[in-house]
Amino acid sequence: MREKIADRSAEIAVIGLGYIGLPTAIMFANAGFKVVGYEIREDVVKKVNSGTSHIIEPEIEDMLRKAIENGNLRATSDKKEIAGKDVYIICVQTPLKEDKTPDLSYLENAVRTTAESMKKGSLVIIESTVPPMTTLRMAKLIEDITGFKAGEDFYMVHAPERVMPRRIFKELVYNSRILGGINEESAELAELLYRTFVKGQIFKTNSTTSEMVKLMENTFRDVNIALANEFAFLAHQYGIDVFEAIELANTHPRVKIHMPGIGVGGHCLPKDSYLLLSSAKEDFGLIKKAREINEDMPLFAKDLLIDALKTINLPVEEAIVVVLGLAYKGYSDDTRNSPALKFIEEIKDIVMEVRTYDPYVKGTHENLEDALKGADAVVIATDHPEFKTLDWQALGRLMRNKILIDGRHVVKNPPKGFVFKGIGRGEY
Numbered sequence: 028m029r030e031k032i033a034d035r036s037a038e039i040a041v042i043g044l045g046y047i048g049l050p051t052a053i054m055f056a057n058a059g060f061k062v063v064g065y066e067i068r069e070d071v072v073k074k075v076n077s078g079t080s081h082i083i084e085p086e087i088e089d090m091l092r093k094a095i096e097n098g099n100l101r102a103t104s105d106k107k108e109i110a111g112k113d114v115y116i117i118c119v120q121t122p123l124k125e126d127k128t129p130d131l132s133y134l135e136n137a138v139r140t141t142a143e144s145m146k147k148g149s150l151v152i153i154e155s156t157v158p159p160m161t162t163l164r165m166a167k168l169i170e171d172i173t174g175f176k177a178g179e180d181f182y183m184v185h186a187p188e189r190v191m192p193r194r195i196f197k198e199l200v201y202n203s204r205i206l207g208g209i210n211e212e213s214a215e216l217a218e219l220l221y222r223t224f225v226k227g228q229i230f231k232t233n234s235t236t237s238e239m240v241k242l243m244e245n246t247f248r249d250v251n252i253a254l255a256n257e258f259a260f261l262a263h264q265y266g267i268d269v270f271e272a273i274e275l276a277n278t279h280p281r282v283k284i285h286m287p288g289i290g291v292g293g294h295c296l297p298k299d300s301y302l303l304l305s306s307a308k309e310d311f312g313l314i315k316k317a318r319e320i321n322e323d324m325p326l327f328a329k330d331l332l333i334d335a336l337k338t339i340n341l342p343v344e345e346a347i348v349v350v351l352g353l354a355y356k357g358y359s360d361d362t363r364n365s366p367a368l369k370f371i372e373e374i375k376d377i378v379m380e381v382r383t384y385d386p387y388v389k390g391t392h393e394n395l396e397d398a399l400k401g402a403d404a405v406v407i408a409t410d411h412p413e414f415k416t417l418d419w420q421a422l423g424r425l426m427r428n429k430i431l432i433d434g435r436h437v438v439k440n441p442p443k444g445f446v447f448k449g450i451g452r453g454e455y
Contacts, residue, residue, distance in 0.1 A: 151183045
């Protein structure tokens with residue numbers, strides 16, 4: 028296996044061609060490996076094989092076409108085409124169930140598919156974010172299906188992705204990687220593989236530590252965002268602008284406060300705290316409380332909207348509300364766990380109409396002007412760059428009433444003539 032990785036003759040199967048799987052497949056293909064991407068969505072398979080990406084990400088179209096044209100990457104929904112590969116990289120979702128417990132069914136299905144396809148000596152890598160000790164359990168599942176011995180007949184590693192949308196390809200190369208092997212040789216093989224394109228540091232550890240590290244990273248961010256959101260609540264009570272206060276506090280050399288907002292979305296932060304705690308015998312409450320604060324932020328935005336409607340004496344049930352942005356973050360089409368969607372769920376049954384506009388997400392109004400005609404209130408739920416330069420005076424003339432709720436600190440100077448309320452903007 029070492030020689031095959033070194034001379035790029037190792038054949039790779041990537042299971043799942045989503046936001047992480049497709050860029051990962053592209054990187055290995057452009058590093059010189061023959062890569063087959065396995066994806067159950069036929070429309071995605073067709074797009075990838077035609078050189079078209081189904082996700083929005085800078086550089087992805089050019090890099091995908093390069094990988095397709097040099098013959099190193101193809102997609103398939105046929106399990107037969109991933110049989111007997113040297114490396115299997117699993118990049119599937121690990122969402123939460125309604126009771127906030129981990130749903131590992133996608134991962135287990137992917138591992139079963141891998142076990143039914145692999146050969147002796149294969150290296151299996153899980154890039155998905157998983158609860159601690161999951162990789163060891165998946166290794167046992169492979170043993171049960173194949174009869175192979177983990178660490179001897181096959182090798183297994185947890186290699187969590189650590190990238191941010193809009194910067195995926197840069198961060199795949201330059202970010203450090205954590206490789207957690209079920210044994211030392213597994214981690215060493217994975218290091219040889221990732222070093223073919225990773226220029227950042229590579230740290231080897233055991234698989235459970237690797238799983239914990241990934242969850243700690245995202246829980247750290249989630250807890251600190253919750254602290255910022257609590258500061259925003261307090262700013263409304265004290266009548267100050269929390270963003271000015273945060274900017275000043277962050278001049279301290281040992282302080283770095285995060286930014287508050289309408290909520291936390293994406294495929295990681297809203298669930299990883301629950302993954303971290305899912306197998307724990309005891310916790311002390313801080314992580315859960317932080318998650319609750321962040322989950323309640325769309326409700327705070329709802330309260331701001333209702334207060335603004337009261338200011339102009341418009342009954343809530345008569346209001347037409349326009350939500351700007353459905354993606355969980357700016358310059359993205361990713362709506363997974365988006366707080367905008369939760370906000371819409373909270374208001375859709377109490378107002379007359381909810382309209383949406385997102386230049387990156389299909390199924391919303393085609394243009395902002397049409398969405399705003401006759402509307403009473405606008406709620407900014409996503410920090411798309413296009414929203415930062417809008418002419419609110421001109422747009423306001425299209426509206427019946429002029430209410431602006433800023434959930435993402437997009438509007439730095441509240442426009443004249445509007446009833447303006449922003450999360451953390453307590454002085455207005």
